Amino acid sequence: MGTRGTGHERGTGERGAEAPPHIVWDWNGTLFHDIDAVITATNAAFAEIGLAPITLARYRELYCVPIPRFYERLMGRLPTQDEWDHMDVVFHRHYADHRIRCGLTAGAESLLARWQDTGGTQSIMSMYGHEDLLPLVRGFxxxxxxxxxxxxxxxxxGSKTEHMARHLAGLSGVAAGRxxxxGDAVDDAVAAAHVGAHAVLYTGGSHSRGSLAEAGVPVVDSLEEAVAEAERLVV
Known part of the structure; x- marks a missing residue:
């Protein structure tokens, strides 16, 4: 559990048809309801370079990856490397302080159990640091x-695209088409398309419904709806 990609080939053809339905879950803003901690940490980072605080609605309207482009939308220019490095350190320090008050998204535990109990498999591919992610997942x-x-x-x-490719390559017996x-970001849909998988986007995290809709995949307001869409797509 939690090892890096091992290079197993993804299932295709008959093997793909026989593969179990699989969900790749995003963590931050999807399974882990941490948007309040994200906004607090973002505003702390903004204050370091003199930017005004941002509201949740404004954050969701403007957020994008790579994250320096998000700052460009707010500043009118890309941050310098020194600014980016400093804001990144400040963000993660404040996020670590506030995430301890965050929990799993409503209904997540029962949905994970149900998917597993009915024969599906699932994994997590997160852009949160690997060594920080594992203790969080275990702690819940x-x-x-x-x-x-x-x-x-x-x-x-950066983007999740290449991380997703390595993640799926490391899943033995899982087919991209199944x-x-x-996830809660357009980048999740981009990463899914890159590996030939489906995507469902959830409005409880970093993006507004309008920006998610631009990805051209199903958009839902709860994880229960997300799993229902997954069942429709691959079960």
Whole structure:
């Protein structure tokens, strides 16, 4: 659990047809309801370079990856490397302080159990740092629900696309065509398309419904609806 990609080939053809339905869950803003901590940490980072605080609605309207582009939308220019490095450190320090008051999204535990109990498999691919992600998942007592848990390795702020490719390659017996990525960001849909998987986007995290709708995949307001869409797509 939580190991890096091992290079197993994804199922295709007959093997793909026989593969179980699989969900790749995003963590932050999807299974883990941490948007309040994210806004607090973001505003702390903004204050370091003289930007005004941002509301949740404004954040969801403007948020995008790579994250320096998000700052560009607010500042009218890309941050310098020194500004980005400093804001990134400040953000993660404040986020770590506030995440301890966050919990799983409503209904997440029962949905994870039901998907597993009915024969589906599931995993986590998060852009949260790998070494920080694993203790969080274990702390909620849900690690046994997943066949793999992967967090980001390398610098923060980039796209999930290549991380998703490595993640799916490391899932033995899982076929991309029988896989649904559930996340709260347009980048989740982009990463899903990159590997040939389906996507369902959830409005409880970083993006507004309008911005999520631009991805051209189902958009839902609860994880229960997200799993129902996953069942429709691959079960």
């Amino acid at each position: 007592g849900i690690e046994r629900r997943f066949i793999r848990v992967d967090g980001r390795t390398g610098p923060s702020g 896989t649904v990525v559930i």
